[in-house]
Amino acid sequence: MSIATPALSVLDLVPVRAGQTSAQAVAASLSLASRADELGYRRYWFAEHHNMPAVASTTPPVLADAAAARTSRIRLGSGGVMLPNHSPLVVAEQFAALEAIAPGRIDLGIGRAPGSDPVITQLLRQSGTTSDVERFPDHVRDILSLVSAEGASVRFTSGGTYDVHATPAATTVPEVWLLGSSDYSAQLAAAVGLPYVFANHFSGQGLERALEVYRSGYQPSEAHPEPRTFVTANVIAAPTADEAEARALPNLRMTARLRTNRPLIPLETVEQAVAGAADFDGLGESFMASARANWFVGTGDSVAAELRDFAGRHGVDEVMISPIAGSYEAESTDAAAGRVQTLELLAAELGLAA
Numbered sequence: 001m002s003i004a005t006p007a008l009s010v011l012d013l014v015p016v017r018a019g020q021t022s023a024q025a026v027a028a029s030l031s032l033a034s035r036a037d038e039l040g041y042r043r044y045w046f047a048e049h050h051n052m053p054a055v056a057s058t059t060p061p062v063l064a065d066a067a068a069a070r071t072s073r074i075r076l077g078s079g080g081v082m083l084p085n086h087s088p089l090v091v092a093e094q095f096a097a098l099e100a101i102a103p104g105r106i107d108l109g110i111g112r113a114p115g116s117d118p119v120i121t122q123l124l125r126q127s128g129t130t131s132d133v134e135r136f137p138d139h140v141r142d143i144l145s146l147v148s149a150e151g152a153s154v155r156f157t158s159g160g161t162y163d164v165h166a167t168p169a170a171t172t173v174p175e176v177w178l179l180g181s182s183d184y185s186a187q188l189a190a191a192v193g194l195p196y197v198f199a200n201h202f203s204g205q206g207l208e209r210a211l212e213v214y215r216s217g218y219q220p221s222e223a224h225p226e227p228r229t230f231v232t233a234n235v236i237a238a239p240t241a242d243e244a245e246a247r248a249l250p251n252l253r254m255t256a257r258l259r260t261n262r263p264l265i266p267l268e269t270v271e272q273a274v275a276g277a278a279d280f281d282g283l284g285e286s287f288m289a290s291a292r293a294n295w296f297v298g299t300g301d302s303v304a305a306e307l308r309d310f311a312g313r314h315g316v317d318e319v320m321i322s323p324i325a326g327s328y329e330a331e332s333t334d335a336a337a338g339r340v341q342t343l344e345l346l347a348a349e350l351g352l353a354a
Helices: 022-039 060-068 088-101 118-124 133-146 183-192 207-216 241-259 270-275 282-293 300-314 337-350
Strands: 007-012 043-046 075-082 106-111 152-155 161-164 175-180 196-198 229-238 296-299 318-323
Touching: 007 022, 007 337, 022 043, 022 060, 022 337, 043 060, 043 106, 060 075, 060 088, 075 088, 075 175, 088 106, 088 133, 106 133, 133 152, 133 175, 133 183, 175 183, 183 196, 183 207, 196 207, 207 229, 207 300, 229 241, 229 300, 229 337, 241 270, 241 282, 241 296, 296 300, 300 318, 300 337, 318 337
Parallel strands: 007 043, 007 318, 043 075, 075 106, 106 175, 175 196, 196 229, 229 296, 229 318
Antiparallel strands: 152 161
């Protein structure tokens, strides 16, 4: 299948580089969201991760609210809310409120993974039975009911019901997506009749299988009569291939740290990454090589061509990019020059509707 010009969207983990405060990292991401809106990107999602020195994206609904105040067209949401960490009612209320703030522009992407280490996961899940991962399908269905105009009903064993609404008078609802990096969420999304996104930027393995499971098993729903999906990718575009590869180094080295269980640190600058080139042994180098093979790194025209091919091979009309370009030490800590550059170059090459 050939996709002439796939739509582009953005996934943001709000990276924190060396010497940068959380406030500066958030300011840089909000500025990036505003620029994505101006350039014609379709949606902008914030991830949920916890207790990581290089990631400030802990609360997607808070960040989406701040982005809503700085944008006018782009869809905003979560990629995703890690549902086992939260009460379904709280999630439903947060995103119903966002939908009231920016009607018709809110996406609620839901994931099943914890998004952190076991200690933080335990702290987040001190909420009784709502933390039961095995009840994930029930909690997804609960949210779908709670955000609808009809609401949900609690049925008592002694008889009778109690109506619950995430918001008093909804006229529009957030669009719910299921996210995953295995067949599990693909199967659930198909069974419930929801849109689905495979976390290719995170895993890179099993994409074809997950899409086949989703599409072949899809059960139409009233809101979504046809299966709907897009793919994610780690992306860096720069004026030259050499610059793009240099800007990839900080995140490649962060990947090696994660895979080899080294202490996590703020994202290195390009200069720090180059200076530490000998830090990793063969295993670390292999992890970096494996990650790099799954990323899209190069000039604007080369990356745009690769993304067109990627979308065509997987039969989707949209690619959500995670712009992971690192920063040089001289670049402002209040902005993300490499990430802005990536968005601008790809928008120009793919002719996004600015």
